[in-house]
Amino acid sequence: MANSPKSMSPLNRLVLRGVLLALSFILSAIDHSLPSFLPGVPPMSIGLANLVVLFSLIFLNAKDALIITLAKSFFVFFLRGPISFLLSLSGGLLALLIEVLIWVLPKKKISIYFLSAIGGIFHNVGQILAYSFYAKLNVWVLMFPLALVGLVTGILIAFILNLLTPLMDRWFKNRRKDFG
């Protein structure tokens, strides 16, 4: 696959990081504006911004993914408030950690669907954990529907990334030809 990050010029990588950061802000804004659907479930993020984090894990490196995760949590802090910041931070960091572990540990190849779905599940699990620790509420039963939503969202994200990859391949190949 012609998308090796070291073959990108530093300027290209910088621009890509900037664009991905902006995109993660937009997705986070949409994510945190969605209403809650089940009674008793507070409106939590469903994990759309994980698309950008996953993309940067694949096409950039883990450090960039971490920076994007932290930055979008701070963005949510200014957009929504401190509670949403806590939820986004906990969910995003846990999802990133699990995704990196799943990426690094197994010897054979992992499918993007599996990676994204597990990341989505743990994104919401992280949110529930932070919420129950901070509020001292016993909300573990909310974990079931939210984990399910995370799984579905993860599969959706993997599907979107799958559609985008042929375009990305072409983009990267052209860029490499231009900038060496």
Place this chain on the structure above:
Amino acid sequence: MHQENKDSSQHITWKINKKEALILGAIFLVLLGLIFWYYFLRPTTSHYKTADIYYENELIESVVLDGKEKTWTLELPENTHQTVDIEVHIRADRKIEVLSSNCPDKICVHTPAISEPGQSIACLPNHVIIKIEE
């Protein structure tokens, strides 16, 4: 000048294989079953439920959800340094919800109305929690 780059994306495949699909499907079904059990199959009692309202983990109010509509602003026992401005509303269908709040997040306002034990609405910046007891 060809560099042998460590192509990180080679570690990912873009199609799902059978084993992973099975694992994901199993997780999906287990979660679905747990949701179904919790929301539909648990035995419920027939008497009216009570909603307890806590401020900083102390019970300040307890209301019965008996179908009488009621809207009021929460009153704290002693006015502490922070003011809490939360409007609570009991609906005719025996659910309780938060109408308005002076917190920045407004998560409590956007949480759907609750009616079952175990459910809760929390306004964390204001340290207010509404829980349903049996």
